[in-house]
């Protein structure tokens with residue numbers, strides 16, 4: 026494990042440049058992405074409105090938008106394409122499925138797989154985080170359904186979060202409930218947003234929050250009452 030430096034944007038699209046240092050394996054760049062094959066049916070629908078410069082990335086990978094290797098590869102390629110399009114200033118990530126934003130890492134990718142395949146998968150998870158956190162576009166998660174674990178990480182990695190209020194929707198790094206320790210950089214991403222103590226409690230207990238509770242704990246600045254954003 027080495028240290029990598031992630032800088033956020035710095036272009037006119039993102040005036041407030043931030044710098045952070047994270048401990049993780051060397052990031053894998055475009056060459057690595059192009060080596061990985063994406064599946065034939067798109068798992069993410071991308072619409073760029075050229076009049077506003079805002080793109081919407083809609084997850085459409087039933088049943089629960091789990092973050093498989095294919096999904097993550099497609100996500101990174103789509104984000105990279107938008108990044109290269111100078112007319113695109115901001116991205117909204119959201120779900121096209123009812124009730125689910127993302128169920129987090131695809132559990133089937135972590136079960137009974139070879140060490141090589143696990144390594145490839147884990148690299149793709151890191152890469153998603155690096156690309157999203159390091160994006161020079163403004164990124165917004167419109168959380169219109171449940172968002173446990175890796176789904177929550179994706180939302181936390183965005184600059185802003187808006188969540189639909191519905192008692193059935195929960196968000197949080199709940200992997201403790203599965204007997205998995207959240208990697209330190211998942212934890213750091215949460216600390217950056219909600220602070221140390223809230224993160225400590227949430228991770229120890231594997232908590233999932235409703236939209237109003239999350240708002241109270243400063244996860245975001247607003248939530249919407251409609252069940253679909």
Ligand SMILES: CCCCCC/C=C/CC(=O)SCCNC(=O)CCNC(=O)[C@H](O)C(C)(C)COP(=O)(O)OP(=O)(O)OC[C@H]1O[C@@H](n2cnc3c(N)ncnc32)[C@H](O)[C@@H]1OP(=O)(O)O
Nearest residue numbers: 088089091128129130131132133147171173174175200205
């Ligand atoms: C290699 C490195 C290892 C380190 C890893 C450390 C970090 C881990 C972070 C993670 O993200 S771990 C994954 C954590 N995710 C969860 O705990 C979510 C579990 N799922 C749910 O809570 C619920 O499914 C839901 C998302 C709230 C949706 O509930 P709903 O009642 O609408 O649907 P279900 O009937 O439960 O599920 C439908 C269907 O989807 C399958 N499924 C659900 N979650 C996942 C998943 N994360 N990966 C793969 N598949 C998933 C579920 O099994 C059902 O499939 P079926 O074939 O229809 O039975």
